[in-house]
Amino acid sequence: MLFRGLALEMGAGEALHVRGANGVGKTTLIRALAGLLTPFAGRIDRVGAVGIVDERTALDPDLPLGKALRFWQQLDMCDNALDALETLGLRQLLDVPVRYLSTGQRKRAALAQLLGQDADIWLLDEPLSGLDSGAIEIVIALIRDHCAEGGIALIASHQDIAYNGLKTLSLGDYAK
């Protein structure tokens, strides 16, 4: 058991920063919220499509980034793909095989995938780790835009996030 007694409600336009030390259950919480794990006890209700960014990008390591992303863009039938790539500074990396990308570049690619998905609920697992300061600002701006459009963002991170009005949940308080 990682945590218990956690009650959490989020509405349109809200962002929440889930804090906690390594191993406290941030990733587990995110996977449970997404419906990928079943909680041992309790219930999770959500309305709207869920998008996850975590350490696994689901991009084929052998393919060039452009091709690997195109698969998800096709599934998502997304039409703003180029904008997302431009915003995240990935345009010049499209021909580079995914396995040669750095941690930060992979994270950007995962975020581009998320933008294409057009999901209402963003569950971001350590979205800032490995990013340089410029990219961190871009990501925070993306989260702000998403929430301004009525989206929900839950960010699990041990880092501080420079975001006004961000609610915080300390997951360690619910640890068993």
Next chain:
Amino acid sequence: MILPMLKRDLAALFPFAGGGAALPVIFFLAVAMLYPFAVGPNANLLAQTGGGVVWIAALLAAILPLDRLVARDIELGVFDQLKLRGVSEEVSMAMRLAAHWLSFGPPLILAAFPAAALLNLDGPTLHILLLGLLAGTPGLAAIGLMIASLTASLRAGAALSGLLLIPLALPILIFGAGALARADEASLGFVAAISLLLVAVAPFAAGAAIRAAREG
């Protein structure tokens, strides 16, 4: 939604896109080539036993792609992302089954022609062999997919999956190769029926296995 998935699965398995699908076919032909060296060039003996050898070669060739069939995409988180987009594990697995069969079934059937020449098989035997492979390889693909999904989260999964496939493929082998011995097309109906059943069950079994692996 279906088409890009099938395309991706095929590209991952097919030879020209850096996949390893040429390997089962080369392996299959290598076994067919090796056999005459091992038992001697007696034409009658080859003709009598060659069909069975082709079946065993096909069975072994079906094992080769198993380690990369499912485990890699679980590791990459592909099935999680598909699930979030409303694609159930069953649909993912049905696509994967189709791609897996396409990547080794038809190439093996084509490779059976040169193999038959190497083993001195006559026309009617080749005819039954080809029909048998056509009926049996989808079943082999289905067994392979179920095993690959079940063993994906195990550390020694790759070695185990080969070991597990052999006993489960026994019915297909018995009826498929048996049809050759009796020169009887009727028992190919059994092969087709077994295949059909396996193909129908495999996406559900494999999907459940992937969910179980995720809950870990």
